[in-house]
Amino acid sequence: TPGETDPAAGGSGGASSDAGTPASPEAAKPGEKVTIGFSGPAADHGWMGAINSAALKSAKGFSDVELVVAEGTNDASLQISQIETFINNKVDAIVMLPTDGAALTDVAIKAMQAGIPVVNVDREFSSNFAARTTVLGDNYGMGVSAGTYICNELGGKKDAVVAEIAGIDSLPLTQDRSRGFKEALGDCGLTVSNRVAADFTVQGGEAATSQLLASAPKLDAVWNHDDDQGIGVLAAITAANRNEFFMVGGAGSKNAMESIKAGDSVLRATVIYPSTQAADGIAMARLIALGLPATDFVTQGVPNRVVLDAPVVTKENVDTYIGAAFDS
Amino acid sequence: MTNVVNGGPLLTVRSLTKGFSGVQALKGVDLEVLPGEVHCVLGQNGAGKSTLIKTLSGTHQPDSGEIHWHGEPISIANPVAALGLGIATMYQELDVVDGLSVAENIFLGHEHAKAGVIDRRMTNRRARELMARLGHGNISATAEVGTLSAANKQIVSMARALSHDTKLIIMDEPSAVLDSDEVKNLFRVVTDLSAAGIAVIYISHRLEEIHQIGDRITVLKDGRTVATNLPVDATPTAELIKLMTGRDVANVFPAATPLEDGAPVVLDVRELALPGVFEDVNLQVHAGEIVGLAGLVGSGRSEILETIYGARKSSKGSVTVSGVAVKPGSVGSAVEAGMGLSPEERKSQGLILDEPIYRNVTLASFVRWAKGGRLNEKAERAVAREQLVSLELRPADPDRVTRTLSGGNQQKILLARWLVHGTKVLLLDEPTRGVDVGARAEIYALVRQLADDGTAVVVVSSEIDEVLGLSDRVLVIAGGRVLHTSPADAIDEHGVLDMVMKGSAA
């Protein structure tokens, strides 16, 4: 992506905008208090709730950060107005998980132009000028990881029936995940035979899965995008008394990992999508606002783009990850 | 009364029929209206009067028969077509829109407008003119109609009819919501209209009105014309009644029975007040007594009844029934104490129109037959049927949907409700509004019978002769005050009117 190399995005030594440039005169001096505005979608499910609580916790950890949290919302218009309020109130930095990346781009650019560095989390803006730095989970990578794992487990079984339980279908990230999944399966000659979409909720997961199971009498493998809706997915599987297949989860909740560890269900693995992105975002926003270098980096300043890993968690390695997993 | 212009009839109707799936409302109606005449159409409830005028105003299409206008056969496809011909109608149900101003109501559907923008100045001016022509220049053209009294709404409705270039105005029971003074004004307008060559079809159940303004009469019975073009002057009321009902209805008001000595006071109202509406109302009604409240529309009579009944919360004073205090503002407490109310607006306040008759009859008392919350509809039906039979409702079918009944029969259902429930005090607000002459007599008899059985009755009516004729004792009300109390036979209509006009007892 060009953003990683484009200096105009506000990286170190950026000329066009001094937003967030470490050496900028506007930047707070180290040790001064900085105000960071945080705005994200409605915390209506576990992963999103974890994003919020991790963000709050991260902010608490810095004595020099005052975090201003705006009402979580799935309404782009309302979120825009929250960012506008942050701009008006001249916060020192903004961390934003946009409800829709493209729709919030314009206001993010406004913030940058007003000299307020923006850290973009999870759902990506459509312009490189909209954020000083971007922290992303790897959605496409999640799909690839899940698909590859399933390919391996099925060991070349050519007529295997693979199903997919997606999250909110209208989110670009869902599209990315599905694309990665499809392409990885394709590599081993498999296709997605049944696909349903839920809505990241337990209720939706249960409803979609019970229908899915009724329409697919025999399955070999299932990828479920999200471990929150996964609770409902598993409930439906249990109710239908089905265990002829194995399942891979997504996001990486503590429940899911416990279940993987115990080996007591069809859930055999999950693909991590870190719920700590916003917390990282706040840490980076602080560094940017205070003009501090990124620790342990030789290069000065925080990088422009951070794409977090999407590792597969299985029974074998679950202990490594379970400590950082989020509560559903 | 009016000069009948020559040159053939304006409207001729021949052998008109109209059925609603199942009900044959018109079975063969003939009618002839001359220009400038006031033609009265009479008939019992359900005779087909409203259906007839709805076919003339384009609301219904007849099944067969002919309509001639100025001698030409025509068909009237819709209300707009009727208005185009010059036929305007004041419908029986109030047909105004509460949320619009007087002027806007008058010109609804044919606004003074350029490119859709209303010319308010013109609209208001023309409305003021029309209201002035109707003798009501005091009603502001810009007042919201929802704030007007029923009588004034009626005036607006009439102004609307006049706002078209009209040759014939059909009035379906225009006087039903008017008091005697308003009726006088209405007659003045009708006379003016007919003097101007505009014909009027006038429908009313108040037969005395016919003699005051009618020229000729057509009588309908069971959807058929049974007599037509009767000259008003040469047709005695008794004959009209016979034509309408098929029998003699003698002596409309039943004879009052003298109050028993020592009859206990059942309803005792003391110093009752509703701020801004009425104050200091005292009223004692004995068992077996009928007390009437006379006064103009808007004088606060309905409010007094409703407050006694707990439908409005009094600010002061007390109500007791046989010594039991009634909680202010609690209908439940009033009903429990033995009161029943038959409200002024039968349809909107009294009946659940889409429910079967028996459920309306048992509305206040269905709990009585229920066991552990479980209804006993069989018992309810049986009791309701019994009442229907004794009230001579035909057919005495408790399962019929209430909406399909005529006004008089609907009124009887309300009485049946309290007969079934059994009340010590019965409050009747306009018990005969829109009720035909035959049914009226039956209702009067019924009320008297109830009193004779020991019920205390309070009656409100805008027809002063009704109050005087039915009651033992009369209270004259004006502006929320009791002006005068006297035995019903010690005062006459003139006396009452005199008092309410002056606003004080003589």
Place this chain on the structure above:
Amino acid sequence: MSENDSAVETVDAPPPAAAGVAGSHGGPAKPGSVFSRLSGGSMTRSIGLVIALLGLVLIGFLTAGDRFVSVGNLLVILRLASVIGVISIGMTFVITGGGIDLSVGSVMGLSTVVATLSWVQAFAKDSHWIVMVLVALLVGVAAGFINGFVVAYGGVVAFIATMAMLVGARGLAELLANRTTQIVNVNGFKAVFAGSLLGIPVLIWIFALVVAGGWFLLNRTTFGRRTVAIGGNVDASRLAGINVKRHTMYLYALTGLTAGIAGVMMLGRTTAGTSTHGTLIELDAIAAVVVGGTLLVGGRGSIMGTVLGVLIFSTLSNVFTQNNMSTSVQAIAKGAIIVGAVMLQQRFANRPTKKAVPPAPAPAGA
């Protein structure tokens, strides 16, 4: 007995025009027709619904064959119908009584959250799983009473009052659950509500019981009579001495109770409590109720119609999934089918025009 019956029959044969109407009041319009009696006496009114449902079943059979027509799949459909079905029964009451309750979904969510709070679950483990059930029901009823109080005594329009509850209860649920999904770990509870009885899932049994109870309550009790009366004409009911405010409050409490029951069922179904349970379920419930022939303005309600409405929607969604249709296409089809079903239903329902339904196609002259 038989005398009486036959008497009623004579009485009950109104002229054809009124037949639809008269038949709708529990009078045994067509003696012997069990179906017509169940559907609140009006077979005609429900026939469009039955046709729509059969049509769907046919489509399901043609497109998915045995996978669709199987006991297993039937149970899947019924299980899906059961939670929303219970809520829709409550909704039928409140709508018949002239109100509406937009808060059912969020109250249901709240009830699942409260019932799965760790201390509640701990207490239930120590005593009995029934504690969780009682807590869920209590939450539902309490929320319902608040709705009812605000509507009946506060005079706030039902739409707004319950919308406020919708927003507020969701917020409270989030606060209590601290935005986590709370897993049910009381095994007795799971065993019962995720289990089966005589081969039929317990949820379906509960649904059936609620339907039977709702039908009886609406058609055979004083409570039901008052509900219909108030919805039909509030003033007349009040002036006849019915305590309209109190009854209104009970109506919302009843709807709250069904939301609580649905909460318990949802816990059984998903084995987790969360504030997102029940999101948007109110719209589906209202749709099912109205498609089922209950008048949105009140005064007429049909439990069996509601059941048919619910079944149509859950069958629909099953047929879609069986055919692997994308959610977007499903949405478009669903929109079309809602309109189609209502039109079909209206075709067969000669309902009398009610003044309160303004832009209806009512033929002139109500």
Place this chain on the structure above:
Amino acid sequence: MSENDSAVETVDAPPPAAAGVAGSHGGPAKPGSVFSRLSGGSMTRSIGLVIALLGLVLIGFLTAGDRFVSVGNLLVILRLASVIGVISIGMTFVITGGGIDLSVGSVMGLSTVVATLSWVQAFAKDSHWIVMVLVALLVGVAAGFINGFVVAYGGVVAFIATMAMLVGARGLAELLANRTTQIVNVNGFKAVFAGSLLGIPVLIWIFALVVAGGWFLLNRTTFGRRTVAIGGNVDASRLAGINVKRHTMYLYALTGLTAGIAGVMMLGRTTAGTSTHGTLIELDAIAAVVVGGTLLVGGRGSIMGTVLGVLIFSTLSNVFTQNNMSTSVQAIAKGAIIVGAVMLQQRFANRPTKKAVPPAPAPAGA
């Protein structure tokens, strides 16, 4: 004559108790009060709203001081209000006319999607950005016409008909956008709708124009007066020769038009078209309209009341943001405030009981 007059006047002068009522209905209660004239002649009816709004402003000032009371923040609030405001104006019409439109949000989303389809944008680039505007408006109007047709001629209850559109339009939007968010790349369009005029954002100008136009249309034209008539008394309207069905259809088309306008505004605000735009906006719009004093059963509507309702909600959300309140607490507070605002409003709006008797607040009533 004069005798007659004086007699009538006695009749007509309402006793003091009814004064509040009379005053609120356009009797020339307080000539010269611009405010009362704007709010549809009823100052009393809106006074509760103004108090609520002022109260919020006070809270905002006390808790956030200068951050709250600043021109910049005022513009933030107004910009937020503008999109939902335009939709609420359309909603005011359809509710005043006795209907309801649940599909506004999803139609708005659809209009943003269609207007940003790549070929539409390509065409707009080649010709003029106005093409995008026209396309969005066209989509809105077309969807509105379909709603209106189904309601007026299909006889489907408005709630259901528009709910079907809500579901269907969203599905169609997803399908067309292929679930991506489509970015606006027509610079002329962005320059205009994301820009300002005389220091005030264009969106706010549009909102102001729509309000002014809506007020004029409702209060000064045959269309508006007929809308009130149809909502207040359909039968009377029909008898007065109004083509009720056609008018009803136009009403929904008008609401669709405002959804289209809102779509254009949303494109300006977000520079992106997506099927998720407008999700749940219908509930907010209905709340604003009803809080603003428009009767949910039709027959009386107030444009200025709606504006106040919209401002209350957007100010509320601003005050929340200014105060860093947790989302859940906000939800609870919002629920309480909705109820409070309506109760306050009702306190001052001694609305005339349509029939003479019932002094009680309509109980179960929707």
